Amino acid sequence: MSQYFQIHPENPQKRLLRQAVDIVREGGVVVYPTDSSYAIGCLLDDKAAMERIQHIRQLNDKHNFTLVCRDLSEISHYAQVDNINYRLLKTLTPGAYTFILKATREVPRRLQNPKRKTIGIRIPDHVVTQAFLAELNQPLVSSTLILPNEDLPMTDPYQIRVYLEHQVDLIMDGGFCGHDPTTVIDLTGERPEILRQGKGEVDWLVEH
Numbered sequence: 001m002s003q004y005f006q007i008h009p010e011n012p013q014k015r016l017l018r019q020a021v022d023i024v025r026e027g028g029v030v031v032y033p034t035d036s037s038y039a040i041g042c043l044l045d046d047k048a049a050m051e052r053i054q055h056i057r058q059l060n061d062k063h064n065f066t067l068v069c070r071d072l073s074e075i076s077h078y079a080q081v082d083n084i085n086y087r088l089l090k091t092l093t094p095g096a097y098t099f100i101l102k103a104t105r106e107v108p109r110r111l112q113n114p115k116r117k118t119i120g121i122r123i124p125d126h127v128v129t130q131a132f133l134a135e136l137n138q139p140l141v142s143s144t145l146i147l148p149n150e151d152l153p154m155t156d157p158y159q160i161r162v163y164l165e166h167q168v169d170l171i172m173d174g175g176f177c178g179h180d181p182t183t184v185i186d187l188t189g190e191r192p193e194i195l196r197q198g199k200g201e202v203d204w205l206v207e208h
Contacts, residue, residue, distance in 0.1 A: 003170045004161055012131040020170055021136050028169030029053055031145060031160055032132060033177045034068075034124040036096045036199050037153035038160060040168065041068060041142035045108065050141055056167050058148040065111055066098055066120040068140045070133035078106050078139065079121050085187045094125035096199035100186040111141065118188060128174040144181065152179045 003023060005016045024030050029042050029052050040056065042049030044067070054063065069075050072089055079101035081089065089099065103112045103119040112119055124130070133140070146153045147163065154160050157173035164171065183200030186193040194202055 002161075002165045002168050004165070004173065005170065006173045007128050009175045010127055012128050014135075017132055017135045020132060020172060023170045024136065024140075029056075029167075030140075030170045030172060031164065031168055032129060032140075032172040033126055033157075033174035034129050035094070035126045036124070036144075036182050037155065037177050037179050038145040038157070039068070039140075039142045040145045041140035044111075044139055044141050046141075047108075047110065050110075052167075053141075053143055056164070057143060057146065059143070063143070064113060064120055065141050065143055066122055067107070067111070068129070068133070068142045069121060069123050070130060070139070071123065074139060075101075075121050075123070078104055079119055080104060088187070088192065091204070092200065093123040094130070095123070096125065096180070096182045098122045098182045098184045100184065100188060100195070102188055116188070120184070122182060126174070128172065132172070153177075153181075155179050 005020060007016055024043060027046055027049055029040060029049050031038055031040050040053050042053060067078055075081060081101060098120045100118050100120055103117055107119050144153045155177050157171060161171055180199040183198040183202060184196040186195050192205060
């Protein structure tokens with residue numbers, strides 16, 4: 001049976017955030033809200049927890065997980081960011097974007113794209129997620145919470161509880177989330193390339 005925390009969407013309770021951190025650090029799998037949809041995540045170095053997420057979502061080994069970070073300094077620890085891309089990231093974060101960047105050695109090989117050695121990274125614009133990541137003091141390996149045979153992510157925390165209370169360790173109820181995916185931007189080439197148009201605006205690309 002999973003824990004179920006109702007987190008205040010504007011003033012997250014410190015006590016619950018600390019308990020959430022303890023659960024994740026002990027190998028837990030957590031469902032949490034973001035600015036685009038609910039996500040499911042675990043610690044970066046917790047291979048067993050990541051395999052549990054793969055089992056819950058019925059993902060194969062080729063699925064690309066995202067590293068969810070709290071700020072730019074954390075991103076630079078796990079991805080190679082030059083000055084041009086740094087300025088772009090500073091403009092677009094936090095926000096509903098996933099950025100494809102070359103991974104550093106801090107990223108386990110199992111999380112990197114096997115051919116390109118890249119990693120997807122993002123900083124969600126969500127009060128609960130930001131407060132949780134600040135308390136955790138490290139990124140989360142995450143995937144959008146889409147159940148097997150479904151096309152859209154789950155948005156209702158009560159429904160999530162019904163389906164997953166025996167499969168995850170913690171559900172963080174931050175209210176209803178949307179079901180729009182993030183906009184995915186590849187920053188490994190000479191120019192930013194939009195791989196998927198999602199919630200994040202791309203008007204800025206036309207201007208450049």
